[in-house]
Amino acid sequence: MDWSSWLGLLDGHDFTIAREVIQRGVAAVFLLAFLSTFHQFPVLLGERGLLPAPDFLERAGDRAGPTLFRWRRTPYSDRLLRVMCLAGMLLGALTVLGLPQQGPAWTTIVVFGAMWALYLSIHSVGQIFYGFGWESMLLECGFLVGFLGSHAVAPPLLILFFLRWMLLRLEFGAGMIKLRGDSSWRDLTAMDHHHQTQPMPGPLSRRAHLTPHWWHRLEVLGSHAVQLGVIWLVLLPQPIASIAAAAVILTQLFLVVTGNFAWLNWLTILVAFSAISDSFLRWLGGGPWPGWGWQRWPIIGEPLPGGASPLWWQLLILAVFALLAVLSWAPLRNLFSSHQLMNASFNRFHLVNAYGAFGSMTQRRYEVIIEGTRAADPDTAAEAEWLPFEFRGKPGDVRRRSRQFAPYHLRLDWQMWFLALRPGAEPWFVALLEKLRQGDPGVRRLLRTDPFDGAAPTGIRVRYFEYRYATGQERRETGAWWTRTALGELARL
Incomplete structure (x- = not known):
């Protein structure tokens, strides 16, 4: 086999549906994030906002993160902010409709790269109002999913694998921060309070809170089982990886209907699709399962019919994966550290982050x-x-x-x-x-x-x-x- 044939083993022809779900879903979240920024940022952080961004830029200097607002004589204006939001919403809407995906392989990189750069610029001056873990999560997703490519190439298995590594950081990181942070997660009483004390309850939160204590114990046990155990199965061959991802999705849907955590749960669901193969989805729909074995490993395997992606594309993916692998060292150490950080970024571009939630529970x-x-x-x-x-x-x-x-x-x-x-x-x-x-x-x-x-x-x-x-x-x-x-x-x- 020549080099192009070997690199062709990294094509994920059995993940075309996952690519569609992930790219369009992340684009929809970007659209919503830019929309909320369009309506809220000028009031909260605008020229006459509660914490004015111009004052922050002048005060913070180089300590502020990367932002396009620095490229002007007048660093920030509400008008420029709204133009950036409108551009981000347009790019998000076009991707939801699937238009960039019809172009050359690199088209999605440009589109998602633009949304990532625009939102990073906003996030860098967002101060306390943008200090949430799902903001960094959206930025990391936005950078990654562009490299899933357009329909001109097969979904790259290396990028899909990195999305699974992101899912592992999300779920296992959250599970470990809970065990380390609050005894109520260890004695199984955390959910006795959570539905009532969570930041923004939803219409079903009261019903969830008033369920019997034994049900709350099962909620905690289920959370531990998925976040500390099942999540590792996404690294195994199919169909095990798909089944594990489906378990993550089900737990996230439960959180969706019992609370209001912005786009945290929806982004987690989208990232979980990186482990769900087309074959598994066809099997769920009543189709035959084609069998599984070494060819179903998430990193290297025999490509299904469809042709290999171009050599230049494969080399680009390898370079991006190498960069992300280097940046993963700090988050990997953090996962197993006794001083684990929650919702932390280790670089100014928010490319590979640490996640977690509810390491400390409130009872009132x-x-x-x-x-x-x-x-x-x-x-x-x-x-x-x-x-x-x-x-x-x-x-x-x-x-x-x-x-x-x-x-x-x-x-x-x-x-x-x-x-x-x-x-x-x-x-x-x-x-x-x-x-x-x-x-x-x-x-x-x-x-x-x-x-x-x-x-x-x-x-x-x-x-x-x-x-x-x-x-x-x-x-x-x-x-x-x-x-x-x-x-x-x-x-x-």
């Missing part, structure tokens, strides 16, 4: 409630009528049922959850209160309801509550979704 739910009044003298209790500003996703009105927002990311609501865990004078929160006090229209657009219809209140106060789900009997008697206990007042303007 606290909420910060912002209220305003139009009373002439807010300090006169008899005169002042205090009305709450309701957020889109986070709990507030005890009668309001939680809604499903994921995979859309409500960044302000998430920060309000973190604030409730550690109440304090966070700069962004102080700025938020000032803008509410001024009747700022941008901030009001991020809220669910403004009790003053755009008018500036005469006073603002911040109250602190403990929330819990209403029991079945309490809901029948009062119609309430939550019950809450007032813990005090944190601030007044």
Whole structure:
């Protein structure tokens, strides 16, 4: 066999469906991420935002990550931000429709590379509002899936294997951080609280919380089984790898319907498809299984009919894989370190990252409630009528049922959850209160309801509550979704 024939063994002709799902799915997530940025970034981080990006760029200097905003005399403007978002949404939509996939092999590299560069530029100035693990996850996915190529070449097995390595970091990293971080994961009580205390509950979260304790034990055991054991099977031959990936997908779908974790679960599902072969999907649909053996190994195997990819393409994939393998050393050590980092990046480009979630569980739910009044003298209790500003996703009105927002990311609501865990004078929160006090229209657009219809209140106060789900009997008697206990007042303007 000549070199081109040997390199042809790295073609994954049995993963064409997986490539379609992954590329179009990741493009759809990019589209959604750019859309949420288009609506929220100017208010949160724009020229007159809560944490203005121009001030951050001037203050951070070279410490800020790579960003296209540095290439202009005026580093940042809301107009440029929106243009970048529109360009990213257009590229994402075109890929969802499958147009770049019809071109030469390198077309997808250019398209996904552009989306990656645009989003990295935004992420680098996003500060606390972009400090989530799924942001780095999207960047890593965006860089990788472009190298799956267009329809002109077979899906590269090396890139598919690297996506499985990413899935392993996601799942095994999350499992280990749980065992190391909180005893409730070891004594199987973590899910007794999770559905009630998670950052942004969904419409089925209350039902999930009110299930019997034995079911919560099974939830924890199932999580451990998949994240610590089953996940390793994605590295084995088919159909074992596909079955293991299907188990990951099922657990992620359960998380989708019981919570709102932005695009974390959906991206995990998409990455899991890197281990699902066309043969397995045909078998699920009632077709014959063609057998399995050494030719089904995820790295090297005998290519199925379809022809080998060009030599230049194979060499490019080998070079990219070598780069990613070198960058994988730090995340690999982190997985087995007693000081494991959660949601950490080891390079400025977020190419190979460490992931994890819920290494520390909260057993009580606290909420910060912002209220305003139009009373002439807010300090006169008899005169002042205090009305709450309701957020889109986070709990507030005890009668309001939680809604499903994921995979859309409500960044302000998430920060309000973190604030409730550690109440304090966070700069962004102080700025938020000032803008509410001024009747700022941008901030009001991020809220669910403004009790003053755009008018500036005469006073603002911040109250602190403990929330819990209403029991079945309490809901029948009062119609309430939550019950809450007032813990005090944190601030007044």
